[in-house]
Amino acid sequence: MMITVSKNDEVVGGMMGEIILEMKGISKAFPGVQALSNVDLELRSGEVLALLGENGAGKSTLMKVLTGIYQKDEGSIVYQGKEIEIPDTKTAQSLGISIIHQELNLAPDLTIAQNIFIGREPKKGFNLFLDEKQLNKMTQKLFDRLNINLNPREKVENLTVAKQQMVEIAKALSFDSKVLVMDEPTAALTDSEIDSLFTMIRKLRSDGVGIIYISHRMEELKKITDRVSVMRDGTYVGTVGTKETTIDQIIAMMVGRQIYHNQKPEIKNRSHEKVLEVKNLNRGKTIKNVSFELNKGEILGFAGLMGAGRTEVARAIFGADPFDSGEISIKGKKVQIKSPYDAVQNGIGYLSEDRKQYGVMVEMDVKSNVAIASMDDFLNLGFMNGTKINHQANEMVESLKIKTPSVHQLVKNLSGGNQQKVVIGKWLTRNSDILIFDEPTRGIDIGAKDEIYKLLINLAEQGKSIIMISSELPEILRLSHRVIVMCEGMITGELQNDDNISQESIMALATKRVG
Incomplete structure (x- = not known):
């Protein structure tokens, strides 16, 4: 049973003072979209309030109203006991309301x-x-x-x-801010850097600053927040005390449904047939004598701290970066991969951690993105077969459950989770047998994460072989059959997920220097 915190309740363990900010009945519409509908939010001085919701729930829009980027259609904002208007960002800053965006400026x-x-x-x-x-x-x-x-x-x-x-x-x-909005502040940080950030947040809280904390990392909530406010589909769902509420209850509020759980996926077509073998891969100081194998129908997790060399290994295998020495074999045959074109020709698809820069073309539509890696397949007497592209794109939209009005929608208008699905659709259209997922759920909400998890497991069951790089250890443990751990460019250990491995055992290897 969820515990709703009333306006008069004190947060256990927090330093909450008086109400510093109230947003009441906020509504905001854009052409064809009701982004916010009668949304409430309350923040006290000296508290960290988590603002949660799936992508598209309205969190960013609400914060843009608060910081003067957008103007509300209806509702009121009461700040330090007075009703105010915030016509622009300069006004917000002068009032002591600031935001730190996910993309630093x-x-x-x-x-x-x-x-x-x-x-x-x-x-x-x-x-x-x-x-x-x-x-x-x-x-x-x-x-x-x-x-x-x-x-x-x-x-x-x-x-x-x-x-x-x-x-x-x-x-x-x-700017002498009394209210600070932090949007995904830990998305690109290591564990030690996150600890330093949390120390600073606690200092700000003790100084009476009210902090609105937006994050998709559920494990952070218990560590740093006092209360949690949840939005869904542009509406306010409720506010709960962090200590009195379970993560599952918060997720249920966010998505309105039961989230799929599978700690150790049972892959029907898993075999010991080697599809990829990497031997003695080296590249400067970033990759040092890396060797591993990938089997058919397997999800092979790559864990390690930021800078461990995981992405560098993936980019070398995909031909995005040259390597100094080493061998790559696919299905027992040694191959030369000197460019992404070579990798694609050998059945390798790569989903970059930076999907907007390397994964999708945001200014193009869904169908073009789905077809881009397989253009030769859509040529007919030298001309592009638009009907065939539309059919394939619609097939991907349906099978991957991509939420889009049509295949003609520009990718930049899709949520992060759906953009990620478009990238997956691109490589499935190419019929890649080996898929490298680099931070597949970074910056996407819990519901979209769940769909990506199901998708990875389904792909493995179909016989696809997957390398999954992730900084989220619960994600690694949940999906991987084997886990390779790296530190400072070297593999420091390999763990079988059948061995009851833990976050602690992975972290021990992730911080283990070799040589």
Whole structure:
């Protein structure tokens, strides 16, 4: 039974104060779409409020209304006890309402200090020259308050993603923000970087900042949030206390249905027939003497921390990056793969972790994306057979359950999960026997993840062979028959999922240096 937290309830273990923000009855429509319908949201000072929902639930639209990117059609916003209007982003910032987007928005060639105070730089010499000394002093003072150990003079291009995120947080708080929205803040971070981020969030919470935290990683909720507000199909479902509610109950609120569970998939056509063999693969410092085998009908998980070399191995196998030495054999025959074209010709499909840059052409429609890797199959006397392409695309939409008005819809208008399905459809159209999935569920919601999981298992049951790279250990454990673990470019261990392996055993290998 779900426990709904009323406005007067205190969060156990939190530092919640008075209500700082109320969004009441917010509605927002776009041509042909009712994005928000009578949505409520409440945030207290000194709390971390998770805002959850599947892609398309309306979370981003609601936050864009809050931060002045969109204007509401109906409803009211009460901030610090007063009803306000937020006509633009500058107004939101001046009020102390800031957002840190999933895609960071920093100028790489500027220093940290210049990025934080861009457009608000202190001047000297009759207000004609930038006062760099004062700028760096202001930034250092801000860092001292937030316990951030960075050099204000360092260029942003030299920072890791995690440190860039710290800069974004500092920039937001330089506006004296009382409300901070964080959109998928851990999507590109390692476990240790996530711990550092959570330490900073707890510091902000203790300082009375109200934080709205958007994430698809359910395991983070118990660690960092006080309450959870859930949206579904543009409407408000409810708010629950994190400690009093199970993850399954929260998921049920999000999707309105029971989520599929299968810890160890039973693959009907699994065999020990080797379809891919990699021997002694090397590439500079990123791939060091990597060898492994992939069997027919198998899901082979690749685990490791960021920078372990997993993606580099995948790109080398697919011919996207050259390798220095090593051998690749497919079905017992040694092959030369020097380009993605060679890989595709040998039956390999690759779903990149960055689907928008390498997986789909967002400005083209669904049917073009599905057909792009198999254009030769759709030629008829030198002309493209549009009818055949439409038929194939419709077949993929139906079999993969891609949510789209038609195959003529532009891919950029689809949710992340459906974009991922379009990429899968492209390689199934090509009839690839070996599929490499690099972070297949990154940035997609729990319901879409569930559909991708089912799809991977079904593909394996059909005899496809799958390499799955994932930073989410529950995902690795749930789907993989075997798990290969990498650290610093080397394979540090191989585990059978029949052996009751755990996140702890994987992490032990992921942090094990060899040599």
